[in-house]
Amino acid sequence: xxxxxxxxxxxxxARLERPAPAPRQTLSPQRVATAAVKIAxxxxxxAVTMRRLATELGVAxxxxxxxxxxxxDLLELMVNHVYDDLRLPGNLxxxxxxxxxxxxxxxxxxxxxxxxxxxxxxxLSLTPNRMAIxxxxxxxxxxxxxxxxxxxxxxxxxxxxxxxxxxxxxAVQNLMRQQGWSDGGxxxxxxxxxxxxxxxxxxxxxxxxxxxxxxxxxxxxxxxETGLDYVLDxxxxxxxx
Amino acid sequence: xxxxxxxxxxxxxARLERPAPAPRQTLSPQRVATAAVKIAxxxxxxAVTMRRLATELGVAxxxxxxxxxxxxDLLELMVNHVYDDLRLPGNLxxxxxxxxxxxxxxxxxxxxxxxxxxxxxxxLSLTPNRMAIxxxxxxxxxxxxxxxxxxxxxxxxxxxxxxxxxxxxxAVQNLMRQQGWSDGGxxxxxxxxxxxxxxxxxxxxxxxxxxxxxxxxxxxxxxxETGLDYVLDxxxxxxxx
DNA sequence: CCTCCGCTGTGTACAACGTATTGGTGAGAT
DNA sequence: ATCTCACCAATACGTTGTACACAGCGGAGG
Numbered sequence: 316x317x318x319x320x321x322x323x324x325x326x327x328x329a330r331l332e333r334p335a336p337a338p339r340q341t342l343s344p345q346r347v348a349t350a351a352v353k354i355a356x357x358x359x360x361x362a363v364t365m366r367r368l369a370t371e372l373g374v375a376x377x378x379x380x381x382x383x384x385x386x387x388d389l390l391e392l393m394v395n396h397v398y399d400d401l402r403l404p405g406n407l408x409x410x411x412x413x414x415x416x417x418x419x420x421x422x423x424x425x426x427x428x429x430x431x432x433x434x435x436x437x438x439l440s441l442t443p444n445r446m447a448i449x450x451x452x453x454x455x456x457x458x459x460x461x462x463x464x465x466x467x468x469x470x471x472x473x474x475x476x477x478x479x480x481x482x483x484x485x486a487v488q489n490l491m492r493q494q495g496w497s498d499g500g501x502x503x504x505x506x507x508x509x510x511x512x513x514x515x516x517x518x519x520x521x522x523x524x525x526x527x528x529x530x531x532x533x534x535x536x537x538x539x540e541t542g543l544d545y546v547l548d549x550x551x552x553x554x555x556x
Numbered sequence: 557x558x559x560x561x562x563x564x565x566x567x568x569x570a571r572l573e574r575p576a577p578a579p580r581q582t583l584s585p586q587r588v589a590t591a592a593v594k595i596a597x598x599x600x601x602x603a604v605t606m607r608r609l610a611t612e613l614g615v616a617x618x619x620x621x622x623x624x625x626x627x628x629d630l631l632e633l634m635v636n637h638v639y640d641d642l643r644l645p646g647n648l649x650x651x652x653x654x655x656x657x658x659x660x661x662x663x664x665x666x667x668x669x670x671x672x673x674x675x676x677x678x679x680l681s682l683t684p685n686r687m688a689i690x691x692x693x694x695x696x697x698x699x700x701x702x703x704x705x706x707x708x709x710x711x712x713x714x715x716x717x718x719x720x721x722x723x724x725x726x727a728v729q730n731l732m733r734q735q736g737w738s739d740g741g742x743x744x745x746x747x748x749x750x751x752x753x754x755x756x757x758x759x760x761x762x763x764x765x766x767x768x769x770x771x772x773x774x775x776x777x778x779x780x781e782t783g784l785d786y787v788l789d790x791x792x793x794x795x796x797x
Numbered sequence: 798c799c800t801c802c803g804c805t806g807t808g809t810a811c812a813a814c815g816t817a818t819t820g821g822t823g824a825g826a827t
Numbered sequence: 828a829t830c831t832c833a834c835c836a837a838t839a840c841g842t843t844g845t846a847c848a849c850a851g852c853g854g855a856g857g
Contacts, residue, residue: 340805365844375807377845386844435673435727441750446760453762463770472783475720476713483716486676509682519687521695529704541794542713549790553782583835606815616836618816627815 342374344382348396351389352427360429363389390433395442397427403451409556410547412455413469416448417477417543424481431478431485438478459556469550476546484535583615585623589637592630593668601670604630631674636683638668644692650797651788653696654710657689658718658784665722672719672726679719700797710791717787725776 350371355363365386369376383389401419403412424430430438439445449470456466514523531537550556591612596604606627610617624630642660644653665671671679690711697707755764772778791797 342806364842366842377808377847378806380845381805432676435723436730439724439727441754443754446754446763450760450763453766457762463766464772467766467770468779468782469786471721471724471779472717472786475724475783476717476787477720478723479716479718479720480712482676482719483680483712486680489677513682513684513687519691521698522687522691525694525704525708529708531705538709538712541709542716545709545713545790545794546717546787547790548793549786549788552789552793553786605813607813618818618837619835621816622834 342378342382344392347379347382348392351393352396355429356427360432390437391440391442394437394440395444398444401448403448409455409459412452413473413547416452417473420477421481421539424485428485431482465554472546476542480539480542583619583623585633588620588623589633592634593637596670597668601673631678632681632683635678635681636685639685642689644689650696650700653693654714654788657693658714661718662722662780669726672723702795706795713787717783721780721783
């Protein structure tokens with residue numbers, strides 16, 4: 316009866332780090348994670364149900380609980396799993412490293428849009444792969460004469476911008492996909508009954524002016540990089556580096 | 557089942573046993589919204605279930621559906637309701653307006669921490685009060701010689717940073733509260749078994765250095781404003797305004 | 798060889814959720 | 828006085844996360 320359940324405080328990762336208990340099992344954290352990610356990628360996060368996951372793995376509904384203590388654990392495992400694909404190039408200056416961090420994160424979130432729908436606890440859980448990325452990014456900020464607080468402020472500013480921007484970008488993308496529109500122009504002109512209605516009230520002249528004269532409304536990448544450059548330029552200006 | 561009304565000899569007591577006659581028009585979108593917000597503020601977003609809401613309103617479980625078409629609608633209603641408290645001062649320069657937008661949003665999210673846990677669709681839904689804020693913020697960017705795309709890029713950069721930063725800040729705060737620690741120092745030194753474990757691996761020297769030498773780890777406001785200044789400075793630098 | 802033990806996956810069960818549906822009741826229009 | 832319909836009640840269904848007890852089987856000790 317001395318299972319890991321007796322030590323609830325022990326983090327998931329501690330368990331995973333210990334040598335694999337038995338090479339004979341049909342299930343493994345790896346298999347659980349890949350199956351869950353596959354479901355989420357294909358059908359969205361809502362489709363990731365413990366039962367659905369078990370079905371995907373060809374086991375009984377309760378079987379995955381041997382490897383994850385609950386759904387929260389599962390989400391953390393999924394996050395860690397996909398962040399394994401995010402690799403930061405080394406040997407770059409701090410700015411290029413931060414830029415790469417941002418662009419790579421964007422790519423990852425676009426490949427796994429469900430990452431932007433996670434409950435915040437799972438979103439910023441301290442999984443090994445995420446820790447490794449943070450470590451690498453922080454270390455690129457050493458040797459610039461910054462104190463620890465300043466270094467972290469840089470990392471966090473970039474990270475905050477990226478997540479905020481991607482939450483928005485992905486929400487718009489989801490909205491479009493869910494409505495069956497693939498093209499952004501149609502989105503703006505025909506989509507949101509919401510938006511139409513708001514505009515008809517005539518209460519938002521500046522907004523309306525934007526809608527009718529802007530030319531990069533659909534260039535998500537330009538929008539992302541423009542904002543990112545603001546952040547990076549501001550770091551240069553604020554810290555004189 | 558025939559009602560008691562069909563039985564003329566029904567004693568008074570029988571009728572009194574039944575739930576109070578209930579005056580008509582007990583519900584309204586306003587009452588629904590305030591009740592839901594009250595629950596979320598007091599017990600977190602998870603406590604906001606349709607049944608709980610109905611109980612709070614003293615009404616049958618399905619009653620609120622007369623005013624909101626489902627739970628998504630309810631969340632939108634809640635968002636709009638609390639954003640009514642966010643007022644942007646007019647007659648300020650663009651930078652002070654953006655700054656006020658950020659600080660006021662932070663205050664709002666700290667007062668209603670569940671705002672940071674909303675599913676993204678509800679988070680950026682186009683509710684009237686949110687539209688009004690966007691309109692006001694955008695109009696503060698007019699007359700600077702910016703085209704529509706640039707104006708929107710400024711607004712979105714600030715907004716993205718704010719939401720990303722607050723997601724993080726609130727997640728940390730939730731973590732602390734949920735563990736019963738009120739003080740940040742304890743948090744870092746004793747909290748997350750996760751963090752402890754990660755540090756014990758010795759794989760994150762830069763991170764560890766931060767933890768041991770930083771002095772503003774608990775100064776959430778400083779962190780927020782520092783990052784915000786990066787963004788604003790970067791806008792100045794990037795757009796030359 | 799047999800026997801026991803502990804890890805692994807199974808089966809069943811339950812409470813809580815969102816919400817479809819149907820029914821009764823009273824306020825205002827006719 | 829009657830009709831009508833907005834309002835709320837009552838009940839029920841399907842799905843979810845997960846607690847709990849049990850079965851099969853591989854390797855250690857005799």
